[in-house]
Each structure stands twice: as structure tokens, then as C-alpha cells.
Amino acid sequence: MIIAIDGPAAAGKGTLARKLAEHYGYAHLDTGALYRAVASRVLRAGVAPNDSAGATEEAQLLDAGDLLAPDLRTERVSDIASRVATVPGVRAALLDFQREFARRPPEGQKGAVVEGRDICTVVLPNADKKLFVTASAEVRAERRWKELAAGGATVSRAEVLKSVVERDRRDEERAQSSLRVAPGAFLLDTTKLDIDAAFEAAKAFVSGQN
Ligand code: DC
Numbered sequence: 001m002i003i004a005i006d007g008p009a010a011a012g013k014g015t016l017a018r019k020l021a022e023h024y025g026y027a028h029l030d031t032g033a034l035y036r037a038v039a040s041r042v043l044r045a046g047v048a049p050n051d052s053a054g055a056t057e058e059a060q061l062l063d064a065g066d067l068l069a070p071d072l073r074t075e076r077v078s079d080i081a082s083r084v085a086t087v088p089g090v091r092a093a094l095l096d097f098q099r100e101f102a103r104r105p106p107e108g109q110k111g112a113v114v115e116g117r118d119i120c121t122v123v124l125p126n127a128d129k130k131l132f133v134t135a136s137a138e139v140r141a142e143r144r145w146k147e148l149a150a151g152g153a154t155v156s157r158a159e160v161l162k163s164v165v166e167r168d169r170r171d172e173e174r175a176q177s178s179l180r181v182a183p184g185a186f187l188l189d190t191t192k193l194d195i196d197a198a199f200e201a202a203k204a205f206v207s208g209q210n
Contacts, residue, residue: 001026001111002102003206004119004127008179009078009167010140010147012190012198013133017115019199020206024113027105031116031123032081034094036073037066039080049083056089062097075148075155075163082167085117086174098123117171120182129206130185133198139191140164 003020005013014030021028038059047054071077084090098114102124105112114123120130135143141161148155171179181187186205190198 001129002124002127003111003113003129003131004102004124005113005115005131005133006117006119006121006179006182006185007131007133007188008117008140008171009164010144011133011135012143012195013115013131015195016131016133016188016198016202017113019195020202021113023199023203024111024206025109026111026113027101027107027109029098029101029112029114031094031098031114031119033067033072034062034097035081035085035090035116036077037062037069038084038090038094039077040069040071041066042080042084043071043077049080052087052089055084055087056093059084059087059090059093062093073151075153078167079163082170086170086176088176091176095123102127117179120185121180125182130182131188131202131205132181132185133188133190133202135189135191137161137165137168 005017007013017028017030038055041058041062042055045058047058102112102114120127120132138161141157141164144164145157145160148160188198188201193201
């Protein structure tokens with residue numbers, strides 16, 4: 001069983017994916033973390049953000065330890081991640097890993113919940129269940145700001161909104177794997193839903209009740 005979830009930044013797809021994976025006993029893959037790990041490597045290696053060959057090389061060298069980098073959730077890494085995600089070589093390097101995870105989830109689990117910007121459209125178009133999770137930019141920025149503030153970051157709401165809008169633009173406009181709703185995907189708008197309500201709606205869809 002493969003559940004694929006995509007949607008824009010900070011729409012709540014991560015929390016939703018984790019909850020679904022826990023509920024059904026499936027493996028969970030946050031593919032944004034892969035792009036973040038590449039970005040973290042790019043920063044550590046001193047590769048220029050616009051050096052496509054350098055970023056591709058870092059993506060090819062990615063290993064499990066990179067997913068534990070302490071800077072993975074910082075705004076700096078978020079920004080570089082959305083840049084390296086526009087590089088075709090980086091996307092190609094990460095594609096096989098993502099498909100293989102879905103096909104053969106670790107520890108013999110019976111299914112996988114895979115989330116990210118292009119999971120339903122490009123990575124796993126034949127997934128059993130596809131969800132597009134979204135919310136207004138303002139609501140998404142507010143959620144991201146609360147997360148950052150809880151982690152001790154001193155960033156303003158306006159800055160976070162600006163960076164969410166900027167990342168949306170980059171995700172939507174890039175030539176490869178741009179953000180869009182896949183055919184057959186269930187559109188889940190969480191603007192007015194809290195996480196419990198969103199989870200109930202997602203569960204109802206996965207179990208075929210809506
Ligand atoms: O979801 P996130 O903020 O952790 O993702 C980090 C960046 O990686 C974001 O700018 C979009 C990009 N990304 C992508 O292009 N494709 C994916 N499947 C997942 C993330």
C-alpha cells in the first residue's frame with residue numbers, strides 16, 4: 001500500500017503523513033528532508049547555490065547520516081533546499097531512492113506514506129492513494145512561524161510569510177516537477193481544519209469513505 005502526499009510548504013503534510021503512517025503501521029518518508037540534506041551538504045562543502053554540477057554531486061553523495069544534520073530545519077537550509085530542488089541532476093539522484101523506499105519499505109513494513117512536492121505527480125503517480133494537502137499562504141506561514149518560534153528562532157511573521165510565498169513561487173514555476181495537483185488526487189484544504197480534523201478527512205479518504 002502506497003500513500004502519496006504532496007502540496008506546498010507548511011501545509012501540514014508532514015504531520016499528516018506521520019499520523020497516517022503511525023495509524024496504519026506504515027513506513028514514513030519525508031522527501032523534503034532529502035532536499036534539505038542536500039542543501040546542508042552544499043553549505044558545508046562551500047558549493048555556490050547556483051552551481052548545479054556541485055549540487056548534483058552532493059546529492060549523489062548523500063547518505064543516511066546527512067538526514068541528521070542539525071541545520072536541516074533552519075530558514076537558511078529551507079532557502080537553499082528550494083534552490084537545489086530546481087536542479088534536474090539533484091532530482092534524478094533522489095528519484096530512485098524515493099521509489100525504492102515506497103516499493104520496499106524498511107523493516108518489512110506493509111506500506112509506505114511518502115510526502116513531498118512532486119510525489120503524486122512524478123515520483124509515485126501510480127500510488128494507491130494520492131492526496132494534495134494545501135492551505136492559504138497566510139495560514140501556512142503562521143504555522144511555520146509558530147514552529148520556528150517554538151524552536152527559539154527570532155524571525156518575524158512577515159519574514160516567514162515572504163519566504164513561504166517566495167518558495168511557493170519557485171516550487172510552482174520550476175521547469176521540472178513543478179507543484180500541481182495530480183490527476184486522481186484528493187484535494188485536502190486545511191486552511192480551516194486543525195490537525196485532528198485534517199487527519200480524520202485523510203483517513204476517510206484512504207479507507208475509501210469519501
Ligand atoms: O517540505 P520541505 O520544506 O521540507 O522541502 C524542502 C524543499 O525541497 C522545498 O523547497 C521543496 C523541495 N522539495 C521538492 O522539490 N520535492 C520534494 N519531493 C520535496 C521537497
